[in-house]
Structures are given as C-alpha cells and as structure tokens.
Amino acid sequence: MLLQPPASALARExxxxxxxxxxxxxxxxxxxWWCYAAxxxxxxxxxxxxxxxxxxxxxxxxxxxxxxxxxxxxxWHSRKQACNHCTNAVCVKVCPTGALSxxxxxxxxxxxxxxxxxxYCAEFCPFGVPQMESNKVSGVAVMDxxxxxxxxxxxxxxxxxxxxxxxxxxxxxxxxxxxxxGQERVAALQNSNANAAFYGDKEMGGLHVMxxxxxxxxxxxxxxxxxxxxxxxxxxxxxxxxxxxxxxxxVGFGLNYIVFREAKMVNELPGAEYIRKREENNKK
Amino acid sequence: xxxxxxxERFKKRTIWFHWIHTVAFLVLVVTGAILFxxxxxxxxxxxxxxxxxxxxxxxxxxxxxIYSVLNPRMALHFVKETLTWGIEDIDYIEAAxxxxxxxxxxxxxxxGHVNSxxxxxxxxxxxxxxxxxxxxxxxxxxxxxxxxxxxxxxxIVHDVAFLLAFLMLLVHIYTGTIHPRMxxxxxxxxxxxxxxxxxxxHYGKWYEEISKGEGEE
Numbered sequence: 001m002l003l004q005p006p007a008s009a010l011a012r013e014x015x016x017x018x019x020x021x022x023x024x025x026x027x028x029x030x031x032x033w034w035c036y037a038a039x040x041x042x043x044x045x046x047x048x049x050x051x052x053x054x055x056x057x058x059x060x061x062x063x064x065x066x067x068x069x070x071x072x073x074x075x076w077h078s079r080k081q082a083c084n085h086c087t088n089a090v091c092v093k094v095c096p097t098g099a100l101s102x103x104x105x106x107x108x109x110x111x112x113x114x115x116x117x118x119x120y121c122a123e124f125c126p127f128g129v130p131q132m133e134s135n136k137v138s139g140v141a142v143m144d145x146x147x148x149x150x151x152x153x154x155x156x157x158x159x160x161x162x163x164x165x166x167x168x169x170x171x172x173x174x175x176x177x178x179x180x181x182g183q184e185r186v187a188a189l190q191n192s193n194a195n196a197a198f199y200g201d202k203e204m205g206g207l208h209v210m211x212x213x214x215x216x217x218x219x220x221x222x223x224x225x226x227x228x229x230x231x232x233x234x235x236x237x238x239x240x241x242x243x244x245x246x247x248x249x250x251v252g253f254g255l256n257y258i259v260f261r262e263a264k265m266v267n268e269l270p271g272a273e274y275i276r277k278r279e280e281n282n283k284k
Numbered sequence: 285x286x287x288x289x290x291x292e293r294f295k296k297r298t299i300w301f302h303w304i305h306t307v308a309f310l311v312l313v314v315t316g317a318i319l320f321x322x323x324x325x326x327x328x329x330x331x332x333x334x335x336x337x338x339x340x341x342x343x344x345x346x347x348x349x350i351y352s353v354l355n356p357r358m359a360l361h362f363v364k365e366t367l368t369w370g371i372e373d374i375d376y377i378e379a380a381x382x383x384x385x386x387x388x389x390x391x392x393x394x395x396g397h398v399n400s401x402x403x404x405x406x407x408x409x410x411x412x413x414x415x416x417x418x419x420x421x422x423x424x425x426x427x428x429x430x431x432x433x434x435x436x437x438x439x440i441v442h443d444v445a446f447l448l449a450f451l452m453l454l455v456h457i458y459t460g461t462i463h464p465r466m467x468x469x470x471x472x473x474x475x476x477x478x479x480x481x482x483x484x485x486h487y488g489k490w491y492e493e494i495s496k497g498e499g500e501e
Contacts, residue, residue, distance in 0.1 A: 096319035097328050116328035118319065119427055123435040134427060139334045231436035235443060239320055242447045249451060253458045260386045260464050 012102065016087045016206045019106020020153060021175035022162055023182050024080045025212040026220065027189065028169035031067060031078040038164030039065045039082075042149065061131050061144040065161055068221050072214075079211065079220040080161070080170065083108065083129045083146035087205030090228050091121035091130055094235065099143070106175060107148040107208045117141030126204065126226035148208070175208060185212045204228075290477040291494060293397075298358070299476055301351045308343035311336065313450060320443075338424070345417060365398065366406040376400035384463065394488030401459065408452040415445035 033050050040047070045062045053076075057063045065082035085107035092100045092108060099114035100121055121130040121143055134141030149159035157163070158172035171178065182198050189196035189212070199217045200210030203226055213220055294302075315337040318327045327333060352359035375393045377400055383392050398406065419441040422430055430438075460469045468482040483491040 096325040098325055099329070114326055114329045115331075116319075116325075116334055117331040118328070118334065119435075120439065123427075123432050123439075128432070136425065137338075138331075139338055139424070140331045142331075229433070229436050231433075231440050234440050238440070238443050238447060242320070242450070245447070245451050246454065249454050253454075253462070256384060257462065257464070260384075 012087055012205070015102065015104060015106040016208075017176050019104075019175050019208060020148075020172065021085075021106070021178045021208040021210060022159065023171040023173070023178040023210050023212065025169045025171070025185060026077055026079050027212065027214050028167045029067075029078050029080065030167055030169075031069075031076070032166065033067065034164040034166060035065055035080055035161035035170060036063075036067065038160040039146075042152075042160035043147070059129060059131050059145075061133055061142075063131075064144065064146045070215075070220055072219065077214070077220075079213075079222075081221070082161075082209065083148070084127055084200065084204070085146075085148060085208035086203075087208070088228070089204065090124045090126060090232055093228070094120040094124045094232050096120065103148070103150065103154075105148075105153060107150075107153075109147065109150055110143065110145070112142055112144075115142050117143070119143075124229055124232050126223060126229070175206070178210060182210050182212050189214060290479055291483050291491070292476050293472040293478050293483070294476040295358075296476060297351070297355065299473055301347055302473055304343060304347045308340045308347065309449075309453075311340035312344060313446075313453075315340065316442075316446060317450075341420065348413070362406070363410065365396075366403060366410055369400075369403070373400040373403065384459075384465070386465075389485055394492075395486065395490065396493075397487060397490040399487070401455075405452055405456050408448055412445040412449040415441055416449075419445065 031053060033053075037050065039045070040062075043064060045064065047062065051057050051066075053067075053069065056067055056069060059066055059081065065080060067078040068081045070077045070079060087106070089100070089102070089108045092102060095101075096118060097114045097116050099112070099116070100108060100110045103109040117132060117134060117140055119132060119134065119141065122128075122132055130143045130145045132141040132143045149157075149161075152159060153172075159170075162170040162172040171181070173181075179201050182201070186196050186198040193214055195215045197213045197215070197217055198210070199213055199220075199222050200207035211217075211220070211222065213222075216224075218224055315328075315333040318324050318333060348359075372393050372395075376395065379387075379392055380401060383389075419438040422434060422438040423442065427435060459466055460473070468478045472478045478486075480491070
C-alpha cells in the first residue's frame with residue numbers, strides 16, 4: 001500500500017503493557033562494563049577489551065551499549081546507555097523505508113537490508129541513540145543500534161547485557177511488572193533521598209528501558225519530558241498537503257482541459273459575455 | 285513577403301540547459317519522493333537511490349553554474365527578468381483564469397519575452413533552487429557536525445522546496461505541453477523557434493521589440 005496507516009495505537013498500547021522491558025537500576029551498577037562486553041561479544045561487534053572508565057566510548061555503530069559516567073558529590077556513578085525502545089518512537093515514524101519498526105514484544109526492531117542510510121532516525125531521536133558512519137561523498141551508510149537482542153528475547157532468553165549483569169542492575173521482564181517494581185524501588189530510595197526518580201514509565205509513550213535513579217534524570221543525561229521534534233510533525237503534515245495539492249492541481253487541469261475543449265474558445269463563457277459588453281461600452 | 289515565418293525564441297545552449305536541468309530534476313524527484321511514502325520507501329533500501337540522487341545533483345547544480353559562467357549576460361538577464369514585477373503582471377494574472385478557460389485572446393495584456401505565469405515559474409525555480417542547494421548542502425556535508433535541530437529543519441526546507449517546485453512543475457508541464465492554447469510552447473523549447481503568429485498572439489510586446497530591430501512595422 002502506498003500510504004500505510006500508522007501502527008494501530010491500540011495495538012501499541014497492548015504491546016507496551018504486555019511487552020517486555022529492561023529495568024536499569026543505577027544504584028546497583030558497579031561500573032564493571034560486563035554489559036558492554038557481553039553486548040559486543042554476543043552481537044559480534046569488534047573490540048571487546050574493557051574500556052577506560054574515564055574516557056568511555058560513546059555510542060557508535062560498534063558500540064550499542066555503553067556506560068555514561070556521572071559525578072555526584074565527588075562520587076562516580078554510571079548509567080547504562082543504549083536504545084530506550086520507545087512506545088512512540090520517532091525513529092520508526094521518520095524512517096522512510098520501513099527499516100525501523102515495532103516488534104510485537106514492544107521494542108524497536110530494524111531490518112538492516114531495508115536501511116537506506118538517510119540518517120533521519122539518528123537526527124530525530126530525542127535520545128541521540130541511532131548511530132551511523134556515512135561516506136561523505138556517496139552517502140552510503142547503515143544505521144546500527146541496540147536490537148534488544150531480538151533473537152534471544154523471541155527465543156525466550158533475556159538480552160545479553162541483562163544476562164551478564166552480576167548485580168541485577170539490569171533486569172529483564174514483563175514491562176507491566178517492571179514498572180511496578182521500579183516504582184517500588186524508587187519509593188524505597190525516596191525514604192532517604194528525595195531526589196530519587198523513576199524514568200521511562202511515561203516518556204515517549206513509555207520506554208521499554210526504564211531507569212531507577214538516585215538523582216534527577218537530567219543529572220544522568222536523560223531529557224526531562226522528551227518530545228517528538230516539531231520537524232517530524234511538520235513532515236507528516238507536508239506529506240498530506242502535498243498529496244492534496246497535487247491531486248487538486250491535476251483534477252483542476254483535467255476540468256480546464258474539458259471546459260476548454262467543450263467551449264472551443266467560444267464566447268459562451270459567462271466572463272466573455274461581460275468583457276464583450278465592457279468593450280462595447282468603452283468604444284461608445 | 286519579407287516577413288520571416290518563424291522567429292527565434294531560445295538559443296540552442298538555453299535549450300540544452302533546459303533539458304539537462306529537466307532530466308536532472310526528474311531523477312531528483314523520483315529518488316527523493318520515494319522517501320515520502322512508506323509503502324514504496326523500500327526502493328531506497330541499500331542507499332542506491334541516495335547515491336543516484338547525489339549524482340543527479342552534480343548535473344542539477346552544475347548545469348546552471350556552467351551556463352552562467354559561459355553566458356553571464358543571459359544568466360543575469362534571466363535573473364533580472366525573473367525578479368522584475370510590475371502592474372502589467374497583475375493585469376495578466378487577473379485576466380489569466382478566463383484566458384486559460386478559453387476566453388478571448390485580445391483580452392490579454394501584451395507580454396514580454398515571457399508572460400507573468402512563466403515568470404512565476406522561473407521565480408519558483410530560482411527560489412527553490414537556492415533552498416534545495418543550501419538545505420541539501422547541510423544534509424550532505426554537515427550531517428555529523430550540524431546540530432540535530434539544523435539537520436531536522438534542513439529536511440523540512442528541502443521538503444517544502446520540493447512541494448513548491450513539484451506542484452509548479454505540474455503547472456509548467458500542463459501549460460507548456462497539454463493546454464490547447466499553447467500550441468508552440470513545446471516546439472520552442474525543442475528547435476528554439478515559434479511562428480510569427482504565435483509570437484504576436486502570445487508575446488506581443490516581445491515581438492514588437494525584436495521586429496523593431498529589423499525595421500519592420
């Protein structure tokens with residue numbers, strides 16, 4: 001179909017409720033980088049040596065998950081950073097080829113063979129997650145990001161990072177259960193720390209990677225109330241404006257042609273009569 | 285009869301430029317527009333169409349640049365003509381609907397080398413050409429360095445320019461080739477000539493100017 005309707009909002013709702021998710025608890029993270037190593041190892045991404053904690057690698061086509069170091073009161077904390085697998089994912093919306101899509105289990109999957117390398121996902125993602133290295137001249141590029149270990153998860157296993165985590169800082173499970181658990185953990189933290197926050201329950205329609213934080217989200221580099229960039233919406237509107245205007249113009253020309261042919265440049269058109277009279281008056 | 289039966293409307297190089305630019309633009313339209321429709325967007329998979337888009341751009345940008353370098357006076361004249369608007373243009377636009385639906389020919393104010401409608405198209409080509417170029421430059425060469433917001437709005441500017449240019453292209457094609465009144469328009473962009481009768485009817489002011497030089501009428 002030329003114009004596919006967006007994935008049914010109802011279906012997405014149930015995927016969010018019944019789908020899978022990961023709960024990342026920064027208070028349990030010991031910055032051991034096992035999630036990073038397991039991700040590289042399982043997804044066959046090059047270079048699996050333990051990175052320098054002071055210069056952690058940013059996300060890249062070869063780094064699908066990394067740790068973001070955060071200094072709070074002279075103490076270093078880490079927040080695992082990877083695709084958050086939004087319920088209302090801007091990347092899925094702006095992807096022109098349908099390479100990015102929603103998995104029935106709720107997370108955002110992609111088909112590398114369908115990727116055109118346009119980079120819209122990378123530029124429109126409110127979290128800056130999708131990564132690509134493009135050839136400047138030819139433009140050839142392919143996007144990469146966390147896959148949620150789709151083959152493991154659909155096969156009944158947990159993602160490699162969650163399986164490798166030795167402290168339970170990454171927990172995999174049903175999203176609805178993890179929301180409850182995350183809220184409980186944050187409530188417990190708030191007894192001694194008023195800044196503790198739960199992140200990901202509502203953001204972008206509900207993330208499929210949620211965070212238990214001992215400080216405000218922005219401290220951990222998570223945007224408060226992330227939004228779809230306005231440009232993405234404008235693009236949607238433009239599509240329909242364009243189709244409507246093109247259709248109107250073509251129909252208009254069809255009518256113009258028919259009227260012209262039927263009238264055969266005769267003076268039976270209402271306007272022509274008026275002009276003839278006006279010119280006669282002018283002569284007088 | 286001393287009067288020539290045809291007059292030259294476009295020079296060969298202008299015609300060459302027109303058609304090279306046309307083909308380049310059509311390639312750009314096809315390889316660009318598929319990104320708008322999720323159902324056929326799959327055609328862009330693998331990035332082949334994006335590479336074709338970049339090759340076509342070399343012609344789309346290169347053609348006017350080379351034309352302007354080789355014919356600076358004609359290029360300047362084109363820009364001047366495109367940007368010069370007067371009261372006669374309003375007269376033309378007011379009278380145009382009836383004319384295009386078959387109203388009397390004499391009712392149209394005499395036109396220069398191009399009529400106001402054609403000038404409108406030239407303006408869209410010029411304006412969207414600049415928009416296409418600037419936004420495309422950002423998306424092509426500054427993808428990794430430009431802030432995300434700038435890239436996003438470059439996409440929008442590119443889209444808007446496309447809409448304007450494409451919709452006006454439809455008008456240009458219709459009025460240039462299909463409309464029953466424009467009998468010699470396409471021909472003039474092929475061998476550069478129109479009959480004297482056509483020139484008198486459609487571009488009265490221009491015909492007077494060019495025939496004055498030959499000492500006629």
